[in-house]
Every structure is written in C-alpha cells, then in structure tokens.
Amino acid sequence: MTIQEDSVLGPEVIKICRQLYNKGLIAASDGNVSVRLSEGDILITPGGVHKGFLHEEDLVLVSSEGHVLKGRGRPSSELAMHMAIYRQDPRAMAIVHTHPPWTLALSLSGDQLSPHLLIEGLMFLGEVSMVPFEMPGTEALVSAVVNALHKGPVQILAHHGAVTRGPTLWKAFELMECLEHTCRIKALAKLLGEPRALPLNIVQSCQI
C-alpha cells in the first residue's frame, strides 16, 4: 500500500460509516471501523459518537502500540480488539464491526448461520464463526475473538454484533453487507416455511 493510498483512507472510512448507518447496520453510537496504514498505524472511528455523521477530523490515529497520535476524540472502546486482530492476521488491513439486525436476530433465535442456504454466502463468506458472549471492550472479548480468527474473516459476537476483516476496507464492508443480506433472506425464508438446503455436492465442492 502506498502513502498516496493512505491519504484516501480517511474519507473512505467516513463513506463506509455512512453506508453502514444508511443500511441499518449501526444505530446511534454503535459500531466501529478501522484501517491499517502502510506504516502500521491504525486509523479508527472515535468512541461514543454517532458513526453516521462523522467527519474525517473525528477519526483517531493510533500507533501500532495503541498510543493516540492524532484526533480530537478518544479511540473506539474496541481498539484493543482491532489491534489484536491486526497483530494476529497480517493480511487484515481493515476491520468493520456493526450490530446487524437480521444477522443478530437469526443468531439470537439459535440459528448457527452455517451451513449457508445461498450460494453467495457459501462462496463469498465462507465459515461464519460464533464467538461466545463477553462484555464489550474487555480483554475477555479480545481473547474470544482472537481464538476464532483462524475460522475465517466473518465473526458473530453472541448477543452483540458482527466483525469482518479484509485486505481492503471495501472488502471488509462487502463481507458485512453480504452477511446481513444473506441472513435477511434466510430469516425471511424461515418466516415463510422450512428453507431448502443447498445441494450437498455444491456445499462440498465449495469447501474443498
């Protein structure tokens, strides 16, 4: 990633936050988004602030050790979770955390979200891992998330939300959008009757 690309990431974080709000994936001061810059510093949304109406000056720049380098607010209370994910997964360059309603509704109803019923979910999302409940902003939540990272880039935090990560901010956003979209369809199908599974040979061929 070049320095020039770094300079566009602030505006992109703002754009993504507005999309997350407009799509109903976050409300009030929910959620947080971060990107890893080329030198390892992290640009993250501030805590306790509505993400739908952020300005670039609101973003907080922190070092890879977590020291605030720039920004008028405090970094997200989930900064430790973002930092731990970046430390554990060198390919992760962006993280999106939201409270997606359809995804959480399915999860709260006991649905494990896997196996996928839609080919898009199967091919694009891969395994959706379920992270046991821990209080937000705690070391226990950080550990629980880190323990499930090996399963894939899409995680559900029980009774709380979802976390996606990717090599770009747009990829992390698309994973979140796809997760919520496929969960919405699955939830609607369950309301209408018993959803049909994907053919087993298709599921097996995509898992190889």
Ligand SMILES: [Zn+2]
């Ligand atoms: Zn949250």
